[in-house]
Amino acid sequence: MPLRTWWEASPALAAVPPTRGLPVTAEQWVQAATDAAAAGGQLLALWATVDAADSSSVILRAALMWDLGVLVLELRVRDDGSRYPGLQGIFPAASRMQRAAFDLVGARSDDADMRPWIRHAAWQADTFPLRPGATLPPPPADVTDDYRFVRVEGDGVHEIPVGPVHAGTIEPGHFRFSIVGEKVLRLEERLGYVHKGIERRFMALTAMEGHRLAARVSGDSAVAFSWAYCQALEALSDCVIPRRAAFLRALCLEIERIQNHLGDLGALGNDAGFAFGLSQFSRLKEELLRTVEATLGQRYLLDAIVPGGTSVDLSAEGWSHLTDRMARLITETRRLKDIYDEHSGVRDRFVGAGQVSPELARRLGLIGLAGRASGQAFDARVDLPWPPYDALLPTKIVRAEGDVAARVAVRFDELMESCQLVQLMLERLPRDAHRVEVGVPAANTLGIGLIEGWRGPVFIALEVEHDGMIRRCHPHDPSWQNWPVLEHAILGNIVPDFPLINKSFNLSYSGHDL
């Protein structure tokens, strides 16, 4: 049946973008997901929670994103070792999410890959950290697990294990390359090294302090995560933030996007052997960080978004400071884009490297910035807009080539678009309050937050107890969807191009490992 029928049968959830929730049976779980895929929808997140009313069952939730909004399917399964139908065949990205849901909560899907995903050796296979009252004995020192990587065999095939400690200033993860000569035959990722118990930590916080932890799920997307968290909390509290607060939050979100694009455009130049690019873009980024510190109080806006609005307001002086900076940034970026576009050495490394065709991207569910570089035309700011984006009407940037050059081009265009959005917001900045009081959030119901961060859609599902404590908070970074696609993007490329291709995606480890 068409997804619209499911949609119309589902009651609305507490959220700003159109969001609905539907309890389903095991058959409906598979059918609704199949219908969502047929309607061009994608899996946004999949997570498990122990049922608050009945601790002998686990609730699995799958958030499906499509043209009209987000549909959250709720499947209740008995906690007796029985398996629920996995969604890997419909949405390949579901596989790792299901394995993580087992590691943390203990509900097992019937999909074939049953290897642990988030769990290494910090806890035993029969204990589940997200069960209320779970006691976890400290692990013995120096125990590492033995993960079963898929072996590629044949004449001349050998493996290169890389990580978890990498050669640059980046996060830890393990990459297992199977290669012949320099050509990559297979890449298998092993993540979970920076799992630090964020979801369990949420349960020890009150709903009013959770935004600080949300901002630290992935430091480079602090504004996106803290805003998504506050959006869910405010929806549960029936709080509508003032227009100025919404504008200031969007200002912070676009600044975060600009900061990350500037950093990555420089690093991509460097990885292509053009150190000039790194010097120039890192200088531009530093100048912007200093302006942001002078105007909003922090170089990185980890504590800018708070329940009810923003922690800081923009002064008249700060206003003109930011206005000047944006004008200069646009001029300088335009000049550097010219240089990148005309540099034959840089073009040679960028064009054709790490290609993901639109068809593969659609099948694997590539989303966010990398998705838009492979023809997947979704941007929540445009397609499911929330205030103030419904009034700002940003332009969606889409390309179809799907290679490093396309991801660089999307970054350049989004960088310029974000600078212009900041200018537009500064022009139209409303004069009401930047923060209001937030009432008591409703207990026993699900609040949803969805924000288009620089990397892609950032999602938060929040449940609160009657006493104001967080019962369950599931943060979801788009890296979950995009990490598996990187394994495909590298195929047929040479090992030395991996840093460049990896950087063009620049996925989060912390936001994924939680």
Place this chain on the structure above:
Amino acid sequence: MLKTLRQIASIGIVTEPPPASDDALRLRETLDERIRMVLGRALCIRHIDAGSCNGCELEIQALNNPIYNLEGLGIRFVASPRHADLLLVTGPVSRHMEVALRRTYEATPDPKLVVALGDCGCTGGIFGESYASRGRVSQVIPVDVAVPGCPPSPTRILQGILTALSPAAAKSVTAQTASAAPRE
């Protein structure tokens, strides 16, 4: 090419002078004065993310921009602990990174320095200690200097690195007299 050269010439040199060291960041004093003389400021750093949210990494990367110009001071990041004099460790130490961190420390030749970075590296920060996190870096390996902040600014990080390299103000006299007799 002409545009590139014109851009380089028009921007000029933007590097700022480095900050002074700060004894308040020091946890312990291990380096012999003579070793310090040998190292000078030609220091090799290996960065290890032991569980960070990646906020500290952004500020570490900033040290290489032309304004802080870390390499201009003779300090550089290296790709292997075997090449390193100093380990720069971020994050609460996740239990899944504990073994990797300890092995990296063991792989670093003596004498070595450790700088723990950020609120998480100093105290465990907002993540604290749990089934998945060991908390502060000094729970797992010895730490010489700890730089708080969420994230600490590049200036503070640089200050931490320079503090690890310079003698403690109060102890510098004893360190000099002690250097007359070989240590151990």
